[in-house]
Amino acid sequence: MNKILVTGGCGYIGSHTIVDLIENGYEVISVDNNSRSNPNVLKGIEQITGQKVKNYKVDLCNFDDTFAIFQENTDISGVIHFAAYKSVAESVVNPLMYFENNLVSLINLLKCVQEFQIPHFVFSSSCTVYGNPDEIPVTETTAPKPAESPYGYSKQMSEQIVNEFTKSSGIACVLLRYFNPAGAHPSAIIGEMPVGKPQNLVPAITQTAIGRIPKMLVHGNDYPTRDGSCIRDYIHICDLANAHTLSIQYLEQGKNSKPCEVFNLGSGNGVSVLEAIQAFEKISGIKLNYETGPRRSGDVVAVYANNDKAKAVLGWKPLFSLEEMMATAWKWEQRLKADETVFSGQSGELN
């Protein structure tokens, strides 16, 4: 059974990916300092899969602690690196924190991958590397524009670091450019748990609907789009998770035509903020309490994916619709509220 090290394994995408990896026959260990996640998520993973997953509560910015994990696990056959800060808005306010955390952790990890000759590396990148693209949908060869936020710049720089690393190390890598992850595992046992006030649209919608926040703000309705609100490509978290398993299998089978392959992971559908709200209202029967406010600094006007390459090369098949993303997100939010005993009432913190 091949062992995969997942960094950020207690996070939203990391936890769902661990479930998919286990369901596809992998052994998994996690590294997560829980600065923005909760280790109890691993109980949810065990409830779904029956497997206990060990988490090393280590900050990847500490090289010695990171190195020790690899010394203790000499049978790691692949690494999937999620652990990073990812709020566009927060990065605008605190750029140095984003560059330090996201780049130092990556470099430390790659040094260990090289030292222990781990053959396969999958990196969590982002559609924010495209900046405000001239043409949409974007393909993997769409020339990146200047990023719109320090978060986006950290991902652009990270991709360059991984690219140069593959040339010098000969270690095969895959860069996965996520669009907008949304929804939750259909069991509602794991899902997105923003720490504090949610930055992302879908948890902001569900927390407003459940009453955890009084009113949602639509950040701008004067953009040059069909209804004035920003357009994004929402992709179900389980579809996104499966793409990581397929990427590891792709590398294990030696199918990569070059040392560093890039894939867009989006549904291929552009959806505006107002359309996303309408989709939620349709599946929930709830009229969402929101008002329109000023534009949010760092926001891209419109971006969505051409996902043909991931479908053709990885054999990836995104299954969930926008309505199913909203329905699973809503079911998860309702569970968070119902199980106050499990969750301390503060979103993202479990007892």
Ligand code: WQD
């Ligand atoms: C989407 C739209 C907001 C909250 C995300 C991830 C990032 C990367 C790209 C993976 C924007 C609007 C939001 C709210 C709103 N993914 N919005 N009111 O900024 O596209 O970035 O996808 O790496 O990591 O964070 O996502 O959900 O924050 O915003 O109007 O309360 O929803 O202005 O137009 P974003 P988001």
